[in-house]
Amino acid sequence: MDYKDLIASNLSECTGLDKDQISGLIEIPPKLEMGDFAFPCFVLAKTLHKAPPMIANELKENPELVKGFDGAVTVDCAGPYINFKIDKGILAKTVVSEIVSEGDQYGNRNIGEGKNVIIEFSSPNIAKPFHVGHAFTTILGNSLSNIYTRLGYNVIRFNHLGDYGTQFGKLITAYRLWGDEKAMQENPIDELTRIYVKFHDECKVSPEAEKELEDSARDNFRKLEEGEEEEVALWKRFRDLSLEVFEKTYKRMGIKFDNYNGESFYSSRIPAVVEMLESKGLLEESEGAKVVKLDDEGLPPCLVVKSDGTTIYASRDLAAVLYRHEEFNFYKNIYVVGLPQQLHFKQVFAVLKKAGYDFADDCVHVGFGLLKFKDNTAFSTRAGNIIKLDDFLDKTTEKTAEIIRKNSELRGGDMTDEQIAEVSEVVGLGAVTYTYLKAGREKDIFFDWDDMLDFEGDTAPYLIYTYARIKSILRKADETGVAGGSIDSAAKLTAEDEYAVIRSLADFKDAVVKAAESYEPFMISRQIALIARNFNRFYNNSRILNVDDDEVRTARLKLCEAVAFCLKSGLDMLGIGVVEKM
Ligand code: ARG
Numbered sequence: 258m259d260y261k262d263l264i265a266s267n268l269s270e271c272t273g274l275d276k277d278q279i280s281g282l283i284e285i286p287p288k289l290e291m292g293d294f295a296f297p298c299f300v301l302a303k304t305l306h307k308a309p310p311m312i313a314n315e316l317k318e319n320p321e322l323v324k325g326f327d328g329a330v331t332v333d334c335a336g337p338y339i340n341f342k343i344d345k346g347i348l349a350k351t352v353v354s355e356i357v358s359e360g361d362q363y364g365n366r367n368i369g370e371g372k373n374v375i376i377e378f379s380s381p382n383i384a385k386p387f388h389v390g391h392a393f394t395t396i397l398g399n400s401l402s403n404i405y406t407r408l409g410y411n412v413i414r415f416n417h418l419g420d421y422g423t424q425f426g427k428l429i430t431a432y433r434l435w436g437d438e439k440a441m442q443e444n445p446i447d448e449l450t451r452i453y454v455k456f457h458d459e460c461k462v463s464p465e466a467e468k469e470l471e472d473s474a475r476d477n478f479r480k481l482e483e484g485e486e487e488e489v490a491l492w493k494r495f496r497d498l499s500l501e502v503f504e505k506t507y508k509r510m511g512i513k514f515d516n517y518n519g520e521s522f523y524s525s526r527i528p529a530v531v532e533m534l535e536s537k538g539l540l541e542e543s544e545g546a547k548v549v550k551l552d553d554e555g556l557p558p559c560l561v562v563k564s565d566g567t568t569i570y571a572s573r574d575l576a577a578v579l580y581r582h583e584e585f586n587f588y589k590n591i592y593v594v595g596l597p598q599q600l601h602f603k604q605v606f607a608v609l610k611k612a613g614y615d616f617a618d619d620c621v622h623v624g625f626g627l628l629k630f631k632d633n634t635a636f637s638t639r640a641g642n643i644i645k646l647d648d649f650l651d652k653t654t655e656k657t658a659e660i661i662r663k664n665s666e667l668r669g670g671d672m673t674d675e676q677i678a679e680v681s682e683v684v685g686l687g688a689v690t691y692t693y694l695k696a697g698r699e700k701d702i703f704f705d706w707d708d709m710l711d712f713e714g715d716t717a718p719y720l721i722y723t724y725a726r727i728k729s730i731l732r733k734a735d736e737t738g739v740a741g742g743s744i745d746s747a748a749k750l751t752a753e754d755e756y757a758v759i760r761s762l763a764d765f766k767d768a769v770v771k772a773a774e775s776y777e778p779f780m781i782s783r784q785i786a787l788i789a790r791n792f793n794r795f796y797n798n799s800r801i802l803n804v805d806d807d808e809v810r811t812a813r814l815k816l817c818e819a820v821a822f823c824l825k826s827g828l829d830m831l832g833i834g835v836v837e838k839m
Contacts, residue, residue, distance in 0.1 A: 258351050261767065263325050264294055264341055271321050272301060285764060289757065292333065292340035293348070299337060309337030345756055346748035349812075352763045353747035356819040362407075363826045364769045369410030372588035375581055376402045376412055379512075380594070382419030383499040383519070384428060384449040387506055389628050390595065392646045396693045397625055398593035399512045399832045400778040407830060408773055413585060417577065418519025420496050423567070424453070426478025429491050430470060431456040445498035482524070482567070496521075506646060510686060511832065523576035527568045530575045531561060537612055549608045559604040574605045582616050589619050591776070596624035596699065623776040626701040628693070654685030656710060657718070661839060672838075680836045687717035687833040694778045694831055695786075715786055717833050720824060723789040725839045727821040730801055734814050739802065742811030749812040754795040758816060761788045762823050769830065778831055785827035792820045 261283060269276040279296070286295045298309040298316065305312055313334040316322065322339075323330050329347040333340050356363045378398020381391045398414075406412045431452035440448040456474075460467040480488040500517070507513070531547070534540045539549045545564030551557065561572045581590055592602060602622035609617035630644075658681035665672040672680070688709045692702060695715060712718045734740040750759060761784065768784035771777075801817065804810045825835050 258355075259766075260326075260330070260341075260343055260348070260351075260763075261294055264296070264330075267322050267324055268296055270324075271316060271319050274300065286338075286340060289753075289760065291335065292342035293760070293763075294341040294343075295338045296341075297338055310334070313337055313339050345751040345759075348763065349750040349755070349759045350745065350748040352759050353750070353815050353819045354744045356762060356822050357744060357815060359822070361822050361825040361829065363823050364766050364830070365407045365409070366766075366770070367409035368770070369405060369408045369588075372410050373585045374405050374410040374412050375415055375585060375587045375590045376405065376593065377415040377417050377591065378402070378593035379503075379507075379514070380417040380419060380519075381503055384424075384446065384453065384495050385419075385499075386446055386450060386643055386645050387503055387647070389644045389646055389649055392649070392689070393625050393628060393693055394593045394595065395507075395510070395512060396690050396832060397623070397698060397778065399510075400690075400694060400830060401591065401593065401623070401773075401776060403830045403832060404769060404773050404778065404781070407769065410588070413516060414514045415516045415518070415581075416514040418496075418500070418517060418521075420519035421521040421524055421573065422570075423474070423478050425481060425492050425495070426474035426476070427456050427470075428453060428495060429477040429481070429488055430473045432491060432495075441498070445495075446502050449495060449499070478567075492521075506650075509650065510690075511834070518577070518580075520570070520573045520577075523573045523580065524568065526576040526580060527572050530572060530579065534561065534608070534612060539608070539611055549611065551604060551607050551611075554603075554607045556600070556604055556607055559608050561608075571601065571605055571608075574601075575608060578605065578609060578620060579614075582614070587616070587619060589621060590616075591621045591623055593623045593625070596626060598622070599624055621776070623698070625698040628702045628704055631703050631705040650686060650689060653689050653706075653709070654681045656706060657681040657685035657688065660710060660712070660718075664839075676838075680839050683834045683836050684718050684721055684839065687721055687828070690831060690833050691717035691720075691782060695782045696779055698777060698779070717828070720785060720789050720828060721833070721835055722839060723793060724821055724824045724828070724835045725837060726796075727792070727817045727824075728837050730817055731814065731821070733802060737802070739807075739810060740814065742807070742814070744815060746808045746812040747815050749809055750816055752799075754791070754798050755813075755816060757791040758788065758795050758820065761791050762819060765823055765827065772830075781827050781830050785824055788820060788823060788827075 261280070265276050265280040265283060268274070268279045272279075278300075282297060282300065284295045284297065286292050298312040301307075301312050302309050313336070317332045317334045317339055322332055329344045331342045331344075333342065359365070376398055378401075379391060379395040381387050402412050402414050428449060432449075435452050435455055437448060440451075456470060460470050477488055481492055496519075531540065534549060540547050540561065541550055541558075543558065546560055547562040548558035548560050551559060559571050560569060561575070563569055578590060581587060594602070599622060602620075606617045606620050606622075609620070658677055661672070661677050661681050661684070665677065692704060692709050696702065708714060709716060710718055712722055731740070750756070765781075765784050765788065768780045772780035795816075799813065801813045802810065804813070828835055
């Protein structure tokens, strides 16, 4: 049973306010003893012409308020707040049985049924290394996709590959001049980066050399746009080889896409966009280029066609959003792209709006900050400051393995090399993922190995370790034949430590919805971190297997089970796996 929902319904009936509005206003009191839910009466003051404390005092006597609770709730007021306190035993039983029956799908809902949500994320540039910055969009976008899917939306995962633009003319020229076929097969991205850098170095040699190279590059890009066979074949090869490399990383991280339509896909649709903007009288000439002026919106003009007639990034995005709407009639179209591109998206959405497409309001730019390394010597970065994601993941899993091995040795060496490797991959990748997601997405991350791998800190290793510890208790219960028993026993979980765990488990469902609404997976990470901390406090203070009272033992084991399911569910929403033993 969803108590918050029932309270919102009852309050809505008593006050005439909209239920959703009430739901948004209901708070969780800062102290457990104050109750489970609180409703602030300020909103009613205007219509009722009374002071909020007076309203609260009168409202609390309304019998409609406790309808449907079968005596499981008491209502009280404190100043302007009405506090609802659910009977601890009943709450415990409700929450634990719900989780045990839903298992690791706890937190799912069907609020998104029948709605298409496009989530565009990752979108790396072909022929360039996949670096730690792309990891942010990849991890954040994957988590948001998981969360929306769990809420019942039909999620379509888009990877808007950066696979088009004048730089491909340069690459074709460079490849013909200096490309090394063997290197290309061994490590295509390194080789493509090498010749791209060489192109720019050679341009610096003399103005003549520069002119010759640039002319050739422009010519090659034009041929590519016109569909010349040889140029298209080369470009396609660069694209395929790069994608193969990216896909290895995606596979390692357990990330999938439904759609890889990159920028190139939309290039043929741009003339139609230009025509549409022209017919609506939105396109203006400016220094030979074509732009949409956005003065009224307080934005600089959006460049659609360059003075040399070639199209650019923004035009491809306009074509893309029209295509997405046509194909998927989206409820939301979400772009998980770094904050530096905020202006670009504002412009694209504003152009849509000006052109009369109201679905511009359903387009959302979900921006994020930067990853900064506290210790910049952690990597030797030859080419600029780029840290490749694969190197970062390798280094993390290596460091994780050292810790896992040491812990295993302390226990007398209870893990094989293979087990250590397997566990370190899950825990290491989890640690990286968690680091990206654990704070608000717009904040920069100051990355530090020790923080990230602290088994006692606010980290994935801590959460996965808590999960594994619970699984070991549950295995022991099985082995000693004390598992099973009635779920009704959960009504015994009313001691303070137990109640704290129950309360945080109950709040998990709301955290999931809030994470989706604000595009902030940290609302989930924060909640499961709280659950784990509450659980560990309970675990340190109470016996679980060695209690004489069968019913108490059963109740505590059920609580363990519920916590494990909820942690697994939350971690999975973030894109983090678990291990059964570590
Ligand atoms: N490829 C771009 C980059 O790496 C990101 C693409 C963002 N998505 C978009 N629809 N413009 O910076």
